[in-house]
Amino acid sequence: MSETLLSVKNLKKHFAVSGGVFAREVDRVHAVDGVSFDIGKGETLGLVGESGCGKSTTGRCILRLIEPSSGEVWFEGADVTRLGADAMRALRRDMQIIFQDPYASLNPRLTVGAIVGEALQIHGLAKSRRALEERVLELLETVGLQADHMGRFPHEFSGGQRQRIGIARALAVDPKLVICDEPVSALDVSIQAQVINLLEDLQEKFGLTYLFIAHDLSVVEHISTRIAVMYLGRVVEIAPARDLYDTPLHPYSEALLSAVPIPDPTVKRKRIMLEGDVPNPIRPPSGCHFHTRCPIARPDCSQRSPALEEKRPGHWVACHYRG
Amino acid sequence: MAENLLDIRGLKTWFKTDDGVVRAVDGVDLHLDRGETLGVVGESGCGKTVTARSVLKLIDMPPGRFEAGEILWKGRNLIPLPAEEMNKIRAREIAIIFQEPMTSLNPVYTVGYQIAEVLRQHENLSRKQAVEGAVEMLRLVNIPNPGKRVHDYPHQFSGGMRQRVMIAMALSCKPQLLIADEPTTALDVTIQAQILELMQEMKDRLGMSIMLITHAMGVVAETCQRVVVMYAGKVVEEAPVEALFANPRHPYTQGLIRSIPRVDRAAAKERLEAIPGTVPSLLTPPPGCRFAARCKYAMDVCVTAMPPLKEVGPGHRVACVL
């Protein structure tokens, strides 16, 4: 792995569940429960898992759109979680985010020009109105939109085009790290490919580093250098993309992979069917969170919680009995 | 060929909106045989959902309208059928499950009550028999502890379990055709696998046919025998599933298959083949082939006339001049 750009250490986020007469905290959702990973400069780390596994919360905690409960996020020599308001605002030029829903992520009352140019205004990156407009035009062209789109409003665009607008907005500040939170999940398949290709082109052109959060394993496999699999707030496996797909070590990763439908009727695979549903994150199972659904669970899996260990070069797994 | 259960001919379902007439389904022909699983695929706005709802006449009229065509269910045209007659066919002969298991169940009644209601409405059972029937249905769809869960409310079930309840409800009157409208789109991939397997099992056990509406090519490849590909309100290709994936003839189908990244391919790192542009408006559809504007093989003739479906192989028909 190349030089590390972002290093997440034991990140936790607990949401309080209040109830009762005085809205006391009665329970906690352990949305992110001790997540650690590194992202190297210029690489794409895929973060996959099913709904409720904490992958989106992890992304937002890194940007402090949600304040993490504990843990460290090291970015270029500084712990992001300890930065003051001003330092944080400055840091926002280096870290950006692309959202899932191309409808909800653009302010319907602003023109495309205002949306894309907002960051330039906030950080005073354009000397004049003229310069601002030129930069916005340049950004629109970079993401494959046209100059005359600048004066239009979001509702005039299709989902794929809106997603391009969101990408242009993120690129406006020349970020080093872009967190892509399910950027293609809301798009049609034929449009998905357009956006994935665009993201790949931009990475090459601007030397971007991506944290690519998604539930669609085929998309993640395609775009990522390395992949981290999350289950109930914890990372259960991190490996180079190809390794993970060829030899998944964690039984959850294995089941997840075998459940992905393959668009080829001639391919017949043995599918590992998981029993039941993801447990409630308010009361996650003791020990290894996966033991309730695990096909190879043994009695002590409910006692001891496994740590991530490097079982093969670059391939980390949190399982007592695999690898 | 097996017995023809459902035969849709030249169906046009249009919607009058403030901006003009939306031709959501604009001349669709498709048929479904007894015991087969037919996949209807396409992107949002291609008309697949409207086609499915047209079969059960679940379209609000107005704004919707059957502009032309017929829907032959076992030889009988459903379009002119009065509402009471149609109600006898719904649930008992043709049932439907929707994408959102959350909103398709009424939150104020227990699931047992909701299934029992369907049974009582169509089967003339006593209350006690109907509840027993409901327990039986829950057991059939592999819900653990059905005797107890029958008294639970929808919010006490997880997404996957709710979809099982929906399937139990849809199958309670032993229909001959189950229309599944994006049944797994809202579910996680491991749960999706469970539900698809359940549908397959139910189909084998009850000997019904399935019309599976989906946008996911992977789901089609793993569950369907025959596939109809729709684009902008029209059928562009129809083929047995092996033929479709081995030899897609329509450029749109080719694009759909090639634009999805594949997990099982080692050399997956190549660039995806994206289809440029976006879906055309159904208000003023282009006169020729609706895919022409996005098609890399488009010729002059494509812009002027919509090519009809023509046979290119056994059961393989495509609407393309190539």
Add this chain to the structure above:
Amino acid sequence: MAGSTPASLTADAPAETSAARKARRFSPWQEAWRRFRRHKMALVSAFALLVIVFAVLAGPFIWPVPINEIDFTAKLQGPSVSHPMGTDDLGQDLLARLIYGGRISLAVGVAAMVVAIFVGVLIGAIAGMASGAVDAALMWVTDLFLSLPQLPLLLLVIYLFREPVKGVLGIEGGAFVLIVAVIGGTRWMPAARLVRAQFLSIREKEFVEAARALGASRLRLVLMHILPNAMGPVIVVATIDIAAAIIAESTLSFLGLGFPSDVPTWGSVLRDAKDYLDIAPHWALFPGALIFITVLAINFIGDGLRDALDPRRVL
């Protein structure tokens, strides 16, 4: 045209139409006007209201009859050419009095609405952004105001403050300020609750999160992103507030607690007419009809705006 979940037609159709309109361009406000125009009653009402507003503004120039010219020879006359709306018990021309009264009634309505909406938006916005203890305290105050009986409160406040305010601002000015403050001050709560609810939902929207990720300050978030998107329903409430304020002013005038008795307003003319209902029904009919038509028109406009500014269609 996209969206992964092509579940229903309703989800598909609007996206379709917006794609089709790509050639013509509409800002969200123009879009709302397009939809408003389809609401026939609202359009008719808007026209009626414009006529009334124009009449009370330009009326004195077209119908230059003094409002207080007493003519006992012509008292309690029905509508005629010289007095199109008849006269009152002092022979004063009712058309002139109602034109003048309309100015006051409409001015009170609009001003009270502005006060109510300003206070409501301010409190709602602070509560919606602050959350926690500040939010709880502000909502407690709002609930407190909501639970106070309105009319007795109005009467009490006017009774207590009429004289001091009159001393500072003069008789008419004092009455105007006091009435506007009292009506506005007891009508801001629905707006505050609405704005708070809007803020709570909009501030969770991804575009607001995006702005935060770009480093936008809280003030910028509120002014650029949250408030403009919260205003649709607030505008609807505002129109209805105008109507309610006109009624409230009429009620106060009717009870003799509004403007001084020699200043005509729609409500005070109605009050003066009440003793002559059997011999001069026109006297009560015209102010009553004006209040009725104005309030009805404003409510219809509110309905039209509700459809036109439906947040589901905008967001």
